[in-house]
Amino acid sequence: MSKFFEDRTRQFWLLHTLGWLGFAIVNYLGSLVQETRDAYLIVIGLDAYIGWLITIPLRYAFQRIWFWPPWKMVLTVLLLALVAAAIWTAVRNFNYWEIYRHGARAGDWLKYIRDTPVAFYVMLSWCGLYFGIKYYQTLQLEKQKSLTATNKAHEAQLKMLRYQLNPHFLFNTLNAISTLVLINESDTANKMLARLSDFLRYSLYKDPINKVALEQEIYAARLYLEIEKVRFSERLSIVFDIEPGTEQARVPSLILQPLIENAIKYAVASQVNGGEITITAKKFGHDLLLEVADNGPGVTLVNGLPINANKAPAHSESGVGLVNTKERLAALYDNDFALVLTHNQPTGLKVNIRIPLQLEETEQKYA
8 A cells, every 4th residue: 555655656746747847848839939039948947847846835735635525625725726826926927027027027016916817727727637636546546445355355255165164074084984993994094084184184275266277176076085985985986087188277176075075965875875976077168167977866956956855945055065166156257157057867966167268377268
């Protein structure tokens, strides 16, 4: 913020100087029409310099009255502009008579300020430019504050959605590890604990604001599925279908995890014989398509969300996972994404995500 005010101060001095320099140039061009001596150039330079000096105090005065009521501020500006115009006119006439007229002076002192209306117009123009530029800078500052606040809100929202991990996953995993220890399967328990540690480290250290390469997301998905594989053993089958060339595509971190979690809960855990989960990634024009499909019993879809046989919303965690995923995508891609739930054939559910295909940190669309 301090840099903004420093830039604004620098802009004032630059525009202030350029403005009075422009005034001098315009007067010089006007003098070419008349037959004037070279001494008139000195008068023009002094007039511009005196105007430059007189209007500096106006800036500090206007800063003090900036938050006054409009009517009071307008009256004050008019009064200050009139006083400055009168002083500037008197000094200009004095310079003109002393330098150009070789010391000739007016007999009536009122003649020193007879051109005040013209000078008043110049001063009002300066005041108008000052307030116009200041209002524009203030508007830009407020816009910058609004954008910063919006970005901070989006970041907070993304982090909140990102860290809503299902506690049942952690509890079930710890229970499974405890069971393995009780039946003396210490090697399996150690492997499961190591995978759980790696998965939690990945989920906590990856910034939800930044995107990661798809290969990292697949790595996290494999860690998660290896943990679940210990729990469900042969009841859980996993298929990865990753199209070559998509490994470096940028995707939100852990965007697949809630979808895989739902598939395990409703397609694998709910069936005696378990089920199969297929994770697919492929290019589609300038987009990247991600898909999590299962061969479970399937569900009835209403407005893109699953409901159970009683027409009530499916388990709240499933709904929250899908809603959070959609909100994260909306925060990162605006309207340039799609999340669609469809029936899998012959049975099951497919969750499709379409996002722009962005490669590496430049996030350029695939061409």
